[in-house]
Amino acid sequence: MRQNAKNFCSRFAKDKNQNPMRINPLIPPIIVIGVIFGVITGADKAGLWSTSGRTSVNMQSMSALDIKGWMTIQQVSDGLGIPVEVVRAKLNVPADAPDSTAMKDLEKIVPGFETSTAREVLGKP
Amino acid sequence: MGRIFFTLPIPFIHVKQKESAMNTQTALKKLNIDFANKTPAAIFRRNKVWTQRLRHLSQLGFATFILYNSVQHNLATVDGAVPSIDALCPFGGVETLWRVISSGGQYVPKTHASNLVLLIGLVVGTLIAGGAFCGWVCPFGALQDLLTGIRKRLHLPEIVVPEKLDGVLRYGRYVTLAVILFQTITTITLWFAEIDPYRTLFGLEWLFNFDWAASAGAYLISFGVLFATLFVERGFCRYACPLGGAISVLGRFSLFRIRRTASSCKGCAICDVPCPVKLRISDVDVVSSNCIGCMACVNACPRHSTLDMQLKPTWLDFLKRPAASTQKAN
Numbered sequence: 001m002r003q004n005a006k007n008f009c010s011r012f013a014k015d016k017n018q019n020p021m022r023i024n025p026l027i028p029p030i031i032v033i034g035v036i037f038g039v040i041t042g043a044d045k046a047g048l049w050s051t052s053g054r055t056s057v058n059m060q061s062m063s064a065l066d067i068k069g070w071m072t073i074q075q076v077s078d079g080l081g082i083p084v085e086v087v088r089a090k091l092n093v094p095a096d097a098p099d100s101t102a103m104k105d106l107e108k109i110v111p112g113f114e115t116s117t118a119r120e121v122l123g124k125p
Numbered sequence: 126m127g128r129i130f131f132t133l134p135i136p137f138i139h140v141k142q143k144e145s146a147m148n149t150q151t152a153l154k155k156l157n158i159d160f161a162n163k164t165p166a167a168i169f170r171r172n173k174v175w176t177q178r179l180r181h182l183s184q185l186g187f188a189t190f191i192l193y194n195s196v197q198h199n200l201a202t203v204d205g206a207v208p209s210i211d212a213l214c215p216f217g218g219v220e221t222l223w224r225v226i227s228s229g230g231q232y233v234p235k236t237h238a239s240n241l242v243l244l245i246g247l248v249v250g251t252l253i254a255g256g257a258f259c260g261w262v263c264p265f266g267a268l269q270d271l272l273t274g275i276r277k278r279l280h281l282p283e284i285v286v287p288e289k290l291d292g293v294l295r296y297g298r299y300v301t302l303a304v305i306l307f308q309t310i311t312t313i314t315l316w317f318a319e320i321d322p323y324r325t326l327f328g329l330e331w332l333f334n335f336d337w338a339a340s341a342g343a344y345l346i347s348f349g350v351l352f353a354t355l356f357v358e359r360g361f362c363r364y365a366c367p368l369g370g371a372i373s374v375l376g377r378f379s380l381f382r383i384r385r386t387a388s389s390c391k392g393c394a395i396c397d398v399p400c401p402v403k404l405r406i407s408d409v410d411v412v413s414s415n416c417i418g419c420m421a422c423v424n425a426c427p428r429h430s431t432l433d434m435q436l437k438p439t440w441l442d443f444l445k446r447p448a449a450s451t452q453k454a455n
């Protein structure tokens with residue numbers, strides 16, 4: 001019995017000498033998946049996890065390239081520091097559309113209008 | 126399967142004495158010796174099955190999550206309620222990183238903080254454990270594995286790319302990565318998103334909002350990639366995936382690497398057979414950083430402690446070599 005136990009232990013010792021750095025093949029994928037979820041959880045707790053453009057734009061220092069479909073005419077005007085009247089004129093906004101109209105809603109109202117055209121038109125000096 | 130390996134020799138030895146063979150098996154059973162389950166080869170085989178099962182389960186889980194998210198996004202009536210898959214891709218972080226640094230916090234349109242967070246997680250994970258993301262997480266990799274499974278089931282031929290051509294084509298990933306980064310930085314738009322086969326297929330706009338006129342290029346590219354991948358295993362990963370290119374570069378510095386012990390290797394090259402990305406494993410000491418970490422080669426190796434995942438980065442070899450040469454000189 002004791003001899004069997006000795007053999008059993010020595011077999012493991014021999015393996016360990018052969019490859020001291022050998023690890024279970026499942027460990028790398030577990031680490032990769034664990035790290036990704038860990039970083040997401042950490043970012044979420046720190047308030048850094050955001051999957052929406054509504055929180056990823058710094059309205060104090062935005063440029064025309066940062067105009068999003070969800071932004072209203074008023075938000076674009078405030079963000080770029082351009083008067084609302086100028087924005088409305090450049091984008092050919094109809095008079096009956098309020099300043100709270102979002103860019104993506106303008107696409108339905110103004111023929112040929114897209115958010116990308118707003119970026120181009122308002123980006124020009 | 127495990128039982129077949131060990132019961133085969135008995136009928137081979139006793140071809141004309143089936144009765145005798147049966148007696149041998151009965152005798153082994155009586156002695157309570159279960160060769161089929163306890164031998165090292167049987168343990169290898171069982172591990173192989175379980176590792177690959179877990180891998181496919183992981184791939185299925187992530188692919189289902191992305192598809193579920195896409196369905197929710199396409200059906201959402203409130204804007205911004207469910208994120209698009211653009212927000213859940215670490216490659217978006219690669220694309221928007223320069224913009225965030227250069228503009229002091231502004232993102233390329235359609236990318237968000239989530240992209241950068243995922244990128245950080247991927248970079249840290251890859252630096253520790255190599256390219257396991259491609260083999261265990263990436264939904265597009267899962268789709269390509271599914272296509273390979275279908276090809277094998279239908280007994281369709283596999284196109285084997287000649288080794289020299291394969292070596293050249295593998296640089297395609299870095300070219301794709303460089304072109305995408307250049308275009309994204311200069312145009313400040315997600316230039317690749319318009320033609321990205323992953324986004325086209327998993328975004329499900331082809332299902333909810335099919336628009337041939339606007340997205341013909343994306344549909345054709347996606348179909349072409351799927352068709353090619355059906356015959357060339359993991360073709361997109363090997364030759365065109367920009368994220369795979371970035372992971373491959375980082376993977377060179379990873380702490381965990383698959384290493385072959387040349388002294389105990391018999392050169393059977395069985396390890397080369399199951400590799401989805403067709404790496405040469407049987408004649409290298411350290412498996413290339415193009416490895417997707419599926420562990421199929423480690424599972425396939427029939428010799429104990431010959432092909433292993435080891436906590437031994439390659440840069441440690443470079444550090445050790447000068448020390449060894451100094452010792453010799455002394």
